[in-house]
Amino acid sequence: MRKNIVAGNWKMNKDLNEGIALAKEVNALAAQAVPKCEIVLGTPFIHLAEVSKTVDDSKITVAAQNCADKVSGAYTGEVSAAMIKSTGAEYVILGHSERRAYYGETNAILKEKVNIALANGLKPIFCIGEVLAEREADKHFDVVKSQIEEGVFHLSPTEFGKIVLAYEPVWAIGTGKTATSAQAQEMHAFIRGIIVKKYGAQLADDTTILYGGSCNPTNAKELFANPDVDGGLIGGASLKAGDFMAIINAF
Numbered sequence: 001m002r003k004n005i006v007a008g009n010w011k012m013n014k015d016l017n018e019g020i021a022l023a024k025e026v027n028a029l030a031a032q033a034v035p036k037c038e039i040v041l042g043t044p045f046i047h048l049a050e051v052s053k054t055v056d057d058s059k060i061t062v063a064a065q066n067c068a069d070k071v072s073g074a075y076t077g078e079v080s081a082a083m084i085k086s087t088g089a090e091y092v093i094l095g096h097s098e099r100r101a102y103y104g105e106t107n108a109i110l111k112e113k114v115n116i117a118l119a120n121g122l123k124p125i126f127c128i129g130e131v132l133a134e135r136e137a138d139k140h141f142d143v144v145k146s147q148i149e150e151g152v153f154h155l156s157p158t159e160f161g162k163i164v165l166a167y168e169p170v171w172a173i174g175t176g177k178t179a180t181s182a183q184a185q186e187m188h189a190f191i192r193g194i195i196v197k198k199y200g201a202q203l204a205d206d207t208t209i210l211y212g213g214s215c216n217p218t219n220a221k222e223l224f225a226n227p228d229v230d231g232g233l234i235g236g237a238s239l240k241a242g243d244f245m246a247i248i249n250a251f
């Protein structure tokens with residue numbers, strides 16, 4: 001059975017105290033509600049251990065936003081998948097367009113990160129999505145297909161079953177410009193279709209595909225109502241507990 005997920009991506013926001021306060025607020029709101037989806041908080045590395053201890057893990061799980069492409073050793077400043085796992089985190093966001101654009105993360109590097117994350121018991125939330133010029137040139141399907149093929153299609157069916165995909169059109173991230181509900185559904189159905197061809201209908205049907213890009217309390221309901229949109233990866237609106245909870249309650 002496919003899981004619905006609403007995941008916050010805090011990006012590089014909130015110092016430790018602010019982050020713990022936000023996690024406590026989300027936790028308190030979630031305790032009063034009966035969320036119809038799994039809630040994930042994607043925090044900076046330094047928050048992971050404390051936030052993991054703060055939240056009720058029957059409702060809320062924790063994600064890192066990146067991990068190293070090496071297992072361990074002399075890689076100053078890097079954080080390994082094993083270290084992330086030891087904080088209590090369950091997920092790691094990989095391949096976010098900001099990592100691809102600003103930190104040179106290629107599909108080849110991401111493939112390594114996916115392998116290492118899985119080997120350490122972390123579930124990747126693997127992001128894909130086209131930039132505006134690619135959509136305008138009608139290349140968005142090709143771009144997303146190759147990101148998926150090169151990033152995660154080397155996995156065995158059992159491994160692939162642990163992956164969550166997040167379609168984030170880059171032109172919609174932080175811009176206030178959301179993909180229309182129809183554009184999101186069209187791409188999500190396309191993605192599920194290529195998973196059917198690679199892994200078969202059952203695994204494709206079980207795969208959670210999130211939408212990300214200016215998802216907010218106003219548009220979440222319409223986006224999540226699509227048959228192939230299984231939740232959201234939320235940036236800006238995840239920084240306010242009330243807005244994040246309103247998105248969760250859109251299910």
Ligand code: 13P
Nearest residue numbers: 009173174213214235236
């Ligand atoms: P916004 O919700 O701020 O557009 O960010 C989306 C995103 O990048 C989530 O990973």
